[in-house]
Amino acid sequence: MLSINDLCVQIEDKKILDGINLDVAAGEVHAVMGPNGSGKSTLANVITGKLDNLTQGRITFNGMDLLDLDPEERAREGIFLAFQHPIEIPGVNNIYLIKAAVNALRRHRGESELDAIDFLAIVREKMKLLQINESFLYRSVNEGFSGGEKKRNEILQMMMLEPKLTVLDETDSGLDIDALKIVSRGVNSLADAGRSTVIITHFPRILEYIVPDHVHVLIGGRIVRSGGKDLAHELEKYGYTWVIEDTPAAVA
Amino acid sequence: MNQSTATDISGFVNREYKEGFVTDIESETFPPGLDEDVIIALSAKKNEPEFMRDWRLKAYARWKKMTEPVWAHVNYTPIDYQSISYYSAPKSDADRPKSLDEVDPKLLETYEKLGIPLSEQKMLAGVAVDAVFDSVSVATTFKKTLADAGVIFCSFSEAVQEHPELVQKYLGSVVPSGDNYFAALNSAVFSDGSFVYVPKGVRCPMELSTYFRINAMNTGQFERTLIVAEEGSYVSYLEGCTAPMRDENQLHAAVVELIAFKDAEIKYSTVQNWYPGDEEGRGGIYNFVTKRGACRGENAKISWTQVETGSAITWKYPSVMLEADNSIGEFYSVALTNNCQQADTGTKMVHIGQNTSSTIISKGVSAGRGQNSYRGLVRILKGAENARNYSQCDSLLMGDRCGAHTFPYIEVKNPTAKVEHEATTSRISEDQMFYCRQRGLSEEDSVSMIVNGFCKEVFKELPMEFAVEAQKLLGISLEGAVG
Ligand SMILES: Nc1ncnc2c1ncn2[C@@H]1O[C@H](COP(=O)(O)OP(=O)(O)OP(=O)(O)O)[C@@H](O)[C@H]1O
Numbered sequence A: 001m002l003s004i005n006d007l008c009v010q011i012e013d014k015k016i017l018d019g020i021n022l023d024v025a026a027g028e029v030h031a032v033m034g035p036n037g038s039g040k041s042t043l044a045n046v047i048t049g050k051l052d053n054l055t056q057g058r059i060t061f062n063g064m065d066l067l068d069l070d071p072e073e074r075a076r077e078g079i080f081l082a083f084q085h086p087i088e089i090p091g092v093n094n095i096y097l098i099k100a101a102v103n104a105l106r107r108h109r110g111e112s113e114l115d116a117i118d119f120l121a122i123v124r125e126k127m128k129l130l131q132i133n134e135s136f137l138y139r140s141v142n143e144g145f146s147g148g149e150k151k152r153n154e155i156l157q158m159m160m161l162e163p164k165l166t167v168l169d170e171t172d173s174g175l176d177i178d179a180l181k182i183v184s185r186g187v188n189s190l191a192d193a194g195r196s197t198v199i200i201t202h203f204p205r206i207l208e209y210i211v212p213d214h215v216h217v218l219i220g221g222r223i224v225r226s227g228g229k230d231l232a233h234e235l236e237k238y239g240y241t242w243v244i245e246d247t248p249a250a251v252a
Numbered sequence B: 001m002n003q004s005t006a007t008d009i010s011g012f013v014n015r016e017y018k019e020g021f022v023t024d025i026e027s028e029t030f031p032p033g034l035d036e037d038v039i040i041a042l043s044a045k046k047n048e049p050e051f052m053r054d055w056r057l058k059a060y061a062r063w064k065k066m067t068e069p070v071w072a073h074v075n076y077t078p079i080d081y082q083s084i085s086y087y088s089a090p091k092s093d094a095d096r097p098k099s100l101d102e103v104d105p106k107l108l109e110t111y112e113k114l115g116i117p118l119s120e121q122k123m124l125a126g127v128a129v130d131a132v133f134d135s136v137s138v139a140t141t142f143k144k145t146l147a148d149a150g151v152i153f154c155s156f157s158e159a160v161q162e163h164p165e166l167v168q169k170y171l172g173s174v175v176p177s178g179d180n181y182f183a184a185l186n187s188a189v190f191s192d193g194s195f196v197y198v199p200k201g202v203r204c205p206m207e208l209s210t211y212f213r214i215n216a217m218n219t220g221q222f223e224r225t226l227i228v229a230e231e232g233s234y235v236s237y238l239e240g241c242t243a244p245m246r247d248e249n250q251l252h253a254a255v256v257e258l259i260a261f262k263d264a265e266i267k268y269s270t271v272q273n274w275y276p277g278d279e280e281g282r283g284g285i286y287n288f289v290t291k292r293g294a295c296r297g298e299n300a301k302i303s304w305t306q307v308e309t310g311s312a313i314t315w316k317y318p319s320v321m322l323e324a325d326n327s328i329g330e331f332y333s334v335a336l337t338n339n340c341q342q343a344d345t346g347t348k349m350v351h352i353g354q355n356t357s358s359t360i361i362s363k364g365v366s367a368g369r370g371q372n373s374y375r376g377l378v379r380i381l382k383g384a385e386n387a388r389n390y391s392q393c394d395s396l397l398m399g400d401r402c403g404a405h406t407f408p409y410i411e412v413k414n415p416t417a418k419v420e421h422e423a424t425t426s427r428i429s430e431d432q433m434f435y436c437r438q439r440g441l442s443e444e445d446s447v448s449m450i451v452n453g454f455c456k457e458v459f460k461e462l463p464m465e466f467a468v469e470a471q472k473l474l475g476i477s478l479e480g481a482v483g
């Protein structure tokens, strides 16, 4: 589904991503872990098109060259990013944004736009699962939402858009234990053989609920180690220095 | 769009109407130029009573002694007042497009985007025959409903003929003929406009909107509006229309006077979308408007809401004179400037009575090389015990070639007054744009959504259908403003 080859990103003089290779097949869950500033969000930004100044490399998504597509085109092809820091848009009702997003997607697929009543029925059902109060629909997008509420709102949008590839950028950070379970349930409600997920996280806990097929460790802009789900626990036990010491190439 | 297409379009589009409203005009046009004889002839042409003619002449005498204001934060080439024709009869059907096929496709595309029904599209584009037929029948239905309620709503010319006593009593009682340069000119030569009279205790049974769209067609360059709301009455009046209107007349100098008596409320909403000119600002309309309301009885309320997206130059300050105790003035405004547009707008709230209060919410959006100025005056006179004002002026900039300027003037002569002023300037952030685009919205839809969010406090004051149209309009006006 997603294939990243030898991806390099440089901002000003600094190499942020330095030769990333990653293949995510349909139905797979991949976790990306790594210390602060190692380039995880940058990777998400390149996949979604916020950054397009690659110095090198290729990204394809279901055979399409992603670098040819604008951010909105990538979104309509089914790529969704749950933001690490969701953005506030004053004066724009949450429901209005979600509806516009759903309808943009439907138009792209040649489907008719949802009418207000059908739309409301669907959004209510998802909100119930995520235990979000209906009043959130009528508040301005993310404005005055608590950290955890913002994260839930991201997952609500994801559930409404039913993406093929979801990138969760630290969606678990700032969530309490119950909220983490609820949010994971939301993510899993979409899981099927045709959809893939990339979870960027600092904590193995979310991986208990959304179980990864692969775990990658990103340090200094490189994937220095990949493994199965146990790798997350080893990381927790031994920390990133352990990976670095264990993998001399990483500190080059 | 280049200049030659702009000229083609103004050739196609003719906003004046013949049938239905003005039947007593013979086909002819005065040669350009302005002097006393022109005014006397104009008044005679309109079959006006003596008081009307004298009023015009007095205004003209004042105007001659005045000089054009230069303080507005706008630049334009000087207007040659002797090159304007001050009376021109409507064009004949032969000059109109026969069907929409003959109308500029670009204009039609915009109508399409705004979702304007076909019959109205024809009307706006000035298509002959059946469009006129449609609108006359619609207008007749409205007229009956209003007449049943006792509301007078007619063209200004008609009011001069049918209700001269009302016109004589109220005309110029809020905006005196010598008030300012453009008001004086308007008073001398105004062509037509609208007149509304709501009797005591009557709640006007409909928004005076669709009707106005039709009625607006025969008002010219110098438009005059007078609205009187008697004790305990209510009226909501919608001026203008979101569809782009083109006009061969470059200068527009309108005067609007509102009078609200005890416990009466007038809500006046405007969507102004005159032709702004091409990307270089060529051929756009100059819109110099004097709008003022007077709260003449206790608890009277006047509220102006405006969405300004058109014109090359807009110069306009809807104001409220809070003459009576406990009266309320409100001003909600969105002004958008793109390309070379210049807008200098704002309001004046003059607190005269006790416990008077006013609210000003102004949202300026500048894109391209647009220049947007807010100029607001809050004046609290000596006798205005416990007056309050709250002003909020927010500017949103898109790109780095546009400008926003805020000029708040506050004069307080009574120590019990409470005056609050807040101002912000912001830009659409890249993060907001990316967030929307990541959700699948196009760049233009993202801008339009963010800008509409910024303007929300004003849009919620507009009547429902108008608000929806205004939102779409804002999106269309901003097309090409990003990237
Ligand atoms: N626009 C930018 N200009 C300069 N430096 C940048 C820019 N964007 C990212 N960086 C730098 O790139 C590095 C990687 O940032 P990134 O946000 O990808 O880290 P991260 O792995 O997501 O960190 P965290 O775990 O703290 O979220 C950081 O050192 C950051 O300062």
Ligand SMILES: [Mg+2]
Pocket: A040, A041, A042, A084, A169, A170
């Ligand atoms: Mg990050």
